[in-house]
Amino acid sequence: MKRLLIISIFVLTASALWSQSDHSKIKLDCSFCHSCEKPTKINPCLKACPREEMITVYHTPSQGPEYLIINQFEKFEDLYEPVNFSHRAHSEMAEMSGGCELCHHYNPPGSIAKCVDCHDVNRLRADLSKPDLKGAYHRQCIDCHRTWNNNVACADCHELKSSGKTAAKIKPLSASRIHPEIIEPAKIVYETETSEGKFVTFYHNEHTQLFGLECSNCHKNESCASCHKVDDMKSIKLTVEEKHQACINCHKVENNCSYCHSNKTLEPFDHGTRTGFQLKSYHQKLSCVNCHAKPKAFSGLNSKCASCHGSWSVDNFNHKATGLILDEIHAEFDCDVCHSLDNYSKPGCDACHEDMTYPKFKPGRILRN
Amino acid sequence: MNKQNRRDFLKSVTTVGITAAGLSAAAPTKLNAAPENVLSEDRMGVLVDTTVCIGCRKCEWACKESHGMHAGDIEDYDEKGIFNSRRRPDHTGHTVVNEYENDKNRSLPIYLKVQCMHCDRPACVSACIVGAFSKKESGAVIWDDSKCIGCRYCMVACPFQIPAFDYHKALEPDIHKCDFCFDRTKNGKLPACVEICPVETLTYGKRSDLIQVARNKIKNYPDRYLDHIFGETEVGGTSWLYLASKEFEKLDFPKLGKNPAPGVSESIQHGIFAYFIPPIALYALLGGIMWISKNRDKSEGEAH
Structure with a gap:
């Protein structure tokens, strides 16, 4: 009897520890998921699924399953055949609009939660706070599908059992992306309703190529319809705030309307005209983030060279890189002996040599102009 | 079922009349045709979330199918052209879905299922002169067509204009309306429309629980819903409750006060x-x- 007791205590302790093992890596307050103080395996008292927070498991579309067969209702009296669901195609599309959590809106620690873990298979149930499984599945599919294709015919996803047809088999997918390459617009001119500053010129190519933004930096909550049903989307009336949101996320322009709004279409971005700091030679080759350390917020930098190049000295700077190899005498001097102004532009010689001027007289051997 | 003949009717009227006279003489102010005795705390209801409905009209098909009416082919219900006109429940179908414009997003119209609201204080029960209508403990307002004499007072009394009449039938015409699938729910089944709804626009449960569910939805998604549960208090409360993103008057709901409809008609009738x-x-x-x-x-x- 004693032995039995010891064994059972051991088993209980081990199982309790095992049930905790998944939780060790989680940096969350217990109350984020559990509603009671001491959750147990039998009564975990989990809170209703939070929609905003995805807790664990992120992976690329190719790491997820290629396709799934949704047949949870086969054991019930169901009018329809199971659904063949192309998971990979959908997860790739979701990358442009909310990611995995667009559908997997809640995932407790550990493996990927199935819909049925939270959503009851029975419609006649005690907890009415969440939709049942059938409702949850249909809402996930139809809520997106109807935005770009108002047809909600059942046979689009599953055939009637009585029809004798079965759902189309999913074609094997290639390793490459399923969505064809998206052709980016170069320039879009928005005509606004304001009388002053009627036009907003938006250079899409600059944002993606020059400023180094990823698609998903701006296209966060994109619906398929925004590309596939452009006419319908035009009928959606956005508030003034919503229209500005995409831009003011990065451009903190406060009340300076003329930053974007103009009476004519604007020229492409030019560092010299916009900031007064003309980019020449080396700077021209750099991408914005090389200097503007904070991506997306290219706030003004000090135009003094030393603010970026403060660490340059005779010891660590190879003057050859400028196209001029300094001769022995000049190589000894500190930088500011010749470059007395706060920029490293080509210096004059008159601080030391009254009768010499650059570039007629050179302090070394020139490699290129 | 046998229809009652003229003699039976006169008999029942006399009985009702004498009883009523006796009652009114004894306690005239306490007479109330809405049967409060069967208004159970645990009565069931349905919460209709109109922001979820996709207008597939499967509820119409299931309703007809379960009531032995001509339902036709389920695939025919995908036809969208039917939304070009507003329809009302009638003798061919006890529930219909209508389409309304969505001001927030024109490409996603609002769909609205219409059927009997199953009032807690039903005017039809009060108006029925032969006592064919009754409010059941489950919340359902049903009627006994063996008692019905076809006077159509219920049609006039209903604040939602729900009961319909078989005008096409010369002999033994019937009153038609949603019966909250009384026979199905009695046997532990869901109402047919609730069972088939793919997106669970229709949530079936205890009315008190549904009000809580609806309140939570309004609290959690204030941009999605108007702060109004239609049917919570209208005409004394109804078993069917509605949530919407657009003003209920614009969805063809009548603007009704909190007082039960029988209160108005009875006070006039009794007052005289x-x-x-x-x-x-x-x-x-x-x-x-x-x-x-x-x-x-x-x-x-x-x-x-």
């Missing part, structure tokens, strides 16, 4: 005959007129 004063007053008035005209005749006669 209260303490028999109005008939006495009428006779007194007529008597007065007679007396005056008699005197006038007399005086005119003397003048000649």
Whole structure:
């Protein structure tokens, strides 16, 4: 009897520890998921699924399953055949609009939660706070599908059992992306309703190529319809705030309307005209983030060279890189002996040599102009 | 089922009349045709979330199918052209789905299922002169077509204009309306429309629980819903409750107060005959007129 007791205590302790093992890596307050103080395996008292927070498991579309067969209702009296669901195609599309959590809106620690873990298979149930499984599945599919294709015919996803047809088999997918390459617009001119500053010129190519933004930096909550049903989307009336949101996320322009709004279409971005700091030679080759350390917020930098190049000295700077190899005498001097102004532009010689001027007289051997 | 004949009807009317007279003499103010005794705390209801409905009309098909009406092919219900006109429940279907414009997003119209609201204080029960209508403990308002004489008072009384009549039938026409699938729910099944709904626009549960669910939805998604549960208090409360993103008047819901509909009709009906004063007053008035005209005749006669 004693032995039995010891064994059972051991088993209980081990199982309790095992049930905790998944939780060790989680940096969350217990109350984020559990509603009671001491959750147990039998009564975990989990809170209703939070929609905003995805807790664990992120992976690329190719790491997820290629396709799934949704047949949870086969054991019930169901009018329809199971659904063949192309998971990979959908997860790739979701990358442009909310990611995995667009559908997997809640995932407790550990493996990927199935819909049925939270959503009851029975419609006649005690907890009415969440939709049942059938409702949850249909809402996930139809809520997106109807935005770009108002047809909600059942046979689009599953055939009637009585029809004798079965759902189309999913074609094997290639390793490459399923969505064809998206052709980016170069320039879009928005005509606004304001009388002053009627036009907003938006250079899409600059944002993606020059400023180094990823698609998903701006296209966060994109619906398929925004590309596939452009006419319908035009009928959606956005508030003034919503229209500005995409831009003011990065451009903190406060009340300076003329930053974007103009009476004519604007020229492409030019560092010299916009900031007064003309980019020449080396700077021209750099991408914005090389200097503007904070991506997306290219706030003004000090135009003094030393603010970026403060660490340059005779010891660590190879003057050859400028196209001029300094001769022995000049190589000894500190930088500011010749470059007395706060920029490293080509210096004059008159601080030391009254009768010499650059570039007629050179302090070394020139490699290129 | 046998229809009651004229003799039966007269008998029942007499019985009802005598009982009513007796009751009103004893306690005239307590008479209330809405049967409060069967308004159970645990009565069931349905929460209709109109922001979820996709307008697939499968509920229409399932309703007909479960009530032995001509339902036709389920695939025909995908036809969208039917939304070009507004429809009402009638003898061919006890529920219909209508389409309304969505001001927030024109490409996603609002769909609205219409059927009997199953009032907690049903005006039809109050108006039915043969007691065919009753409010059941489950919340359902049903009627006994063996008692129905086809007077159509229920149609006039209903604040939602739900009961429909078989005008096409010359013999034994019936009243038609949603019965909250009384026979199905009695046997532990869901109402047919609730069962088939793919997106669970229709949530079936205890009415008190549904109000809580609806309140939470409004609290959690204030941009999605108007802060109004239609049916919570309208005409004394209804078993079917609605949530919407657009004003209920614009969705063809009647603007109704909180007072039960029978309260209005009953107070008029009962008021006319209260303490028999109005008939006495009428006779007194007529008597007065007679007396005056008699005197006038007399005086005119003397003048000649």
